[in-house]
Amino acid sequence: MNNNKPKFKQIIDAAVKVIAQNGYHASQVSKIAKQAGVADGTIYLYFKNKEDILISLFQDKMGQFIEKIEEEILKHQGADEKLKALIGMHFKQLAEDHDLAIVTQLELRQSNKELRIKINEVLKRYLIVMDQIIKDGVDEGIFRSDLNPRLVRQMVFGTLDEIVTNWVMKDQKYELINQVDEIHTLIINGLKKV
Template sequence: MAKRTGEKYEAIIEAAIRVIAKYGYHNAQVSKIAREAKVADGTIYLYFENKDDVLISLFSEKMGSFITKVEEELKQIKSPSDQLYKLIQLHFQHLERDHELALVTQIELRQSNPEVRKGIGEILKRYLNVIDQIIERGIETGIFRSDLDVRITRKMIFGTLDETVTSWIMNNHKYSLLDQVDEIHRLFISGMGD
């Protein structure tokens, strides 16, 4: 298998996003992805085992680089409340900028098979850990209530962000996700504050 770097690899990942967003995961044949990436069908198999591997890889690449950006930006912010604000802002900004990626990650990934869900679960854990760290720091510094259950609080935060983006997609992007940041942050802080 070829190294997962380089122009062809990137072209296949980007093509997969466009094709899956347009046709849906189940109708996104490898041949369509290859045609969109302007490579031969066989070239895809130099980089990926199968279509599931393409989907897992695109999520891993896109989400992985996003998480790295979030981690770097949050290091610059001291207050857990401000970190949470920045996390919400970056989450919405990332998906609002790329409607096709938002459609693939919010809708198509959910319709995939257990193998794909298992593959994306690993990278998702890293993101959930970032949320956990904000909550834990907020509790330690007394900004958030000491009786918060970190696991439940994380589910509420991630679930709210996730549902907000899904609803935005289902409403054909009729409004700005970034316009929702202040209200969602206020809601979280009022529920978590001490």
């Protein structure tokens, strides 16, 4: 990924818009180039092909996405509040960028195994953040000590992911952020020591 060149961000942002509007399969490199205001050939100075654009887009955008969540979590004390901050930032960032939400929730669900492996690599950093919150909650005595961290992480991520996908499928007709408290309560009640 050659993201230190000046047109990289321009092309990535154009790709998000084009893929959100047309779907991944109908998004020709030429459409992305036109949206970015660059010649078709310029795209190939940065990316090998369309799949490389999609992977680079995910690496770049999700890298920023996870970074913002990590920064927000540092402002909070205790696993309970950190988890709420994570849910809030997950929803806030996707609610603020509808095109990115469409791309992450729908267009990145490709059946291509190689693509899925690369996407999972990027997500590992996010899952580490979740694992740490779960561990903190157990260490603080807030969460049950018999939790299976991997299962909890899948449950939390799966819940957030499905809620955002549902919001995208409903044409983003309601405020995603308004669901943070309720989701946080449901998840916390499942993890808390009784």
